[in-house]
Amino acid sequence: MRLSQFHLATIKETPADAEIVSHQLMLRAGMIRKLGAGIYTWSPLGLRVLQKVAAIVREEMNRAGALELLMPSVQPRELWDETERWQKFGGQLLKIKDRKQQEYCYGPTHEEVITDFARHELNSYKQLPVTFYQIQTKFRDEIRPRFGVMRAREFLMKDAYSFHLDADSMAAEYSNMYSAYTRIFNRLGLRFRAVQADTGAIGGNASHEFHVLADSGEDAIAFSTGSDYAANIELAEAVAPAQARAAASATLTRVATPHQKSIDEVAGFLKVAAEQCVKTMILRGRDGLVALCVRGDHEINEVKAQKLALLAGEFELASEAEIASVIGCAPGSIGPVGLPASVPVIVDRAAAALADFVCGGNQDDSHYCGANWDRDARVSEITDIRKVVAGDPSPDGNGEIRIARGIEVGHVFQLGQNYARAMDATVLDESGQKRVLYMGCYGIGVSRIVAASIEQNFDAAGIIWPDAIAPWRVAICVINPKHDAAVAAAAEALYADLNAGGIEAVLDDRGLRLGQMFADIELIGIPHRVVVSERGLAAGTFEYRSRRASESEAISRQQVFERLA
Numbered sequence: 412m413r414l415s416q417f418h419l420a421t422i423k424e425t426p427a428d429a430e431i432v433s434h435q436l437m438l439r440a441g442m443i444r445k446l447g448a449g450i451y452t453w454s455p456l457g458l459r460v461l462q463k464v465a466a467i468v469r470e471e472m473n474r475a476g477a478l479e480l481l482m483p484s485v486q487p488r489e490l491w492d493e494t495e496r497w498q499k500f501g502g503q504l505l506k507i508k509d510r511k512q513q514e515y516c517y518g519p520t521h522e523e524v525i526t527d528f529a530r531h532e533l534n535s536y537k538q539l540p541v542t543f544y545q546i547q548t549k550f551r552d553e554i555r556p557r558f559g560v561m562r563a564r565e566f567l568m569k570d571a572y573s574f575h576l577d578a579d580s581m582a583a584e585y586s587n588m589y590s591a592y593t594r595i596f597n598r599l600g601l602r603f604r605a606v607q608a609d610t611g612a613i614g615g616n617a618s619h620e621f622h623v624l625a626d627s628g629e630d631a632i633a634f635s636t637g638s639d640y641a642a643n644i645e646l647a648e649a650v651a652p653a654q655a656r657a658a659a660s661a662t663l664t665r666v667a668t669p670h671q672k673s674i675d676e677v678a679g680f681l682k683v684a685a686e687q688c689v690k691t692m693i694l695r696g697r698d699g700l701v702a703l704c705v706r707g708d709h710e711i712n713e714v715k716a717q718k719l720a721l722l723a724g725e726f727e728l729a730s731e732a733e734i735a736s737v738i739g740c741a742p743g744s745i746g747p748v749g750l751p752a753s754v755p756v757i758v759d760r761a762a763a764a765l766a767d768f769v770c771g772g773n774q775d776d777s778h779y780c781g782a783n784w785d786r787d788a789r790v791s792e793i794t795d796i797r798k799v800v801a802g803d804p805s806p807d808g809n810g811e812i813r814i815a816r817g818i819e820v821g822h823v824f825q826l827g828q829n830y831a832r833a834m835d836a837t838v839l840d841e842s843g844q845k846r847v848l849y850m851g852c853y854g855i856g857v858s859r860i861v862a863a864s865i866e867q868n869f870d871a872a873g874i875i876w877p878d879a880i881a882p883w884r885v886a887i888c889v890i891n892p893k894h895d896a897a898v899a900a901a902a903e904a905l906y907a908d909l910n911a912g913g914i915e916a917v918l919d920d921r922g923l924r925l926g927q928m929f930a931d932i933e934l935i936g937i938p939h940r941v942v943v944s945e946r947g948l949a950a951g952t953f954e955y956r957s958r959r960a961s962e963s964e965a966i967s968r969q970q971v972f973e974r975l976a
């Protein structure tokens with residue numbers, strides 16, 4: 412490509428509404444342009460990168476034996492009624508009506524469509540196992556689209572679905588896909604980690620998310636310093652403290668704590684550590700109010716709370732009015748001592764190990780000191796309901812937990828038989844028996860990867876693409892092409908020979924001043940640059956510079972090819 416014939420549209424200023432570096436640089440490089448909230452046009456430059464990412468994903472999926480197909484993005488409501496997800500999927504589902512008032516959605520994912528395909532196409536165990544995939548545009552009406560293509564509403568996903576006769580076969584393909592993902596993210600040059608993930612409402616057997624490590628990541632990942640244990644923070648288990656609870660030694664005393672509501676305020680006022688306080692939250696589940704107690708320095712984990720039988724997956728914070736009428740105080744003064752018998756008390760393992768603790772007094776502006784479980788406060792259940800924090804012991808017994816930020820770029824999931832059962836997708840086995848299919852699903856956020864890669868590869872001048880996904884691997888910059896025919900001819904020849912040799916080169920023949928030319932080439936992240944100048948030609952050299960290097964080197968034409976080979 413000659414840049415004089417390309418649509419390059421870089422911007423000097425950092426756009427004010429772009430919060431993270433990848434969003435800023437994608438806009439400045441002119442890779443994407445916003446059409447509406449969470450909806451973007453990929454410019455010719457941006458599309459080159461997006462297609463390179465997609466090509467690597469496609470190659471590795473094919474290598475892993477998956478078969479590419481293409482499903483429609485508009486999906487009839489009836490399929491979603493079969494799995495009851497028309498309602499359950501919630502506000503993210505973009506619902507559409509056609510002229511006959513028939514209802515459809517724009518696909519946020521394709522389990523329904525692929526299971527429909529499978530129930531028609533697959534009849535015999537002999538056709539199994541089989542894995543289908545597609546690379547396609549999805550739409551999810553995200554509550555907060557942000558960070559450009561990182562959390563968009565319309566985005567490009569690779570989604571794959573596998574079908575099996577039994578759980579063992581499903582597990583084998585899961586590990587095949589896990590390896591394929593590892594190859595994909597390695598080829599993309601990403602620093603990533605596979606983490607155990609929550610299987611959520613779908614409730615499959617096993618699930619891993621692949622996270623690119625970056626401070627701007629929306630997810631928190633817990634990993635161990637002493638093993639390869641890594642889990643989404645929502646899932647990471649907070650184990651019981653090694654030390655058993657000490658015997659009660661203090662007497663229960665009510666103290667006045669005027670205007671002290673938060674744990675920090677109360678702990679500061681009473682001059683005790685937050686670790687010696689119990690924090691109580693009242694939730695309303697399906698069958699009434701439930702109290703959750705964690706240590707003052709810990710936070711309740713909503714995903715773990717959702718799994719409590721007493722809350723049965725459906726809960727919200729109890730309202731202040733409800734708390735006032737049942738307990739008799741404001742939320743800042745609740746505690747487990749003397750709660751009405753109708754309110755079960757679920758205590759986190761770390762909070763349960765406290766003796767002589769401070770907690771709310773269930774009267775406004777009042778707390779208890781010297782409180783003890785069993786003696787003063789009823790315990791309905793002791794279980795893990797908190798978020799892990801740095802320094803917790805790793806649940807596998809090796810090392811300590813650390814917390815890092817991650818961007819979820821992929822997800823592998825053993826779905827089991829949930830979809831196949833709901834949609835009656837069966838095959839006949841060897842003995843002619845009807846068997847419900849087992850399924851796995853495997854997603855990759857193709858467009859999100861472009862942004863995630865930038866989050867790991869940039870400097871003050873702009874993007875630094877890994878060679879594998881750069882729009883072009885090398886830029887040839889020509890000084891004064893219009894006035895110097897020899898220089899222009901040498902640059903043209905180098906450009907032609909590099910491309911002929913399979914090294915994707917772009918020729919900057921726009922005739923810009925050197926500084927402007929370099930600024931563009933650096934901003935758009937071309938990993939290698941060669942300058943052709945009159946002085947160089949006279950000396951028989953080209954000025955080569957890697958995007959990550961601080962100095963250029965004068966090298967021969969032969970060496971240019973060797974560097975880029």
Ligand code: ATP
Pocket residue numbers: 520551553560561562563564566568819820821822854855856857858859
């Ligand atoms: P997230 O937790 O980030 O919302 P998800 O768990 O809803 O993602 P999946 O349903 O597992 O996502 O989708 C597969 C992949 O698609 C994700 O791993 C992610 O890389 C990508 N993806 C999901 N939502 C978006 C989005 N709004 N914008 C861009 N990519 C997305």
Ligand code: MG
Pocket residue numbers: 620819822
């Ligand atoms: Mg996910």
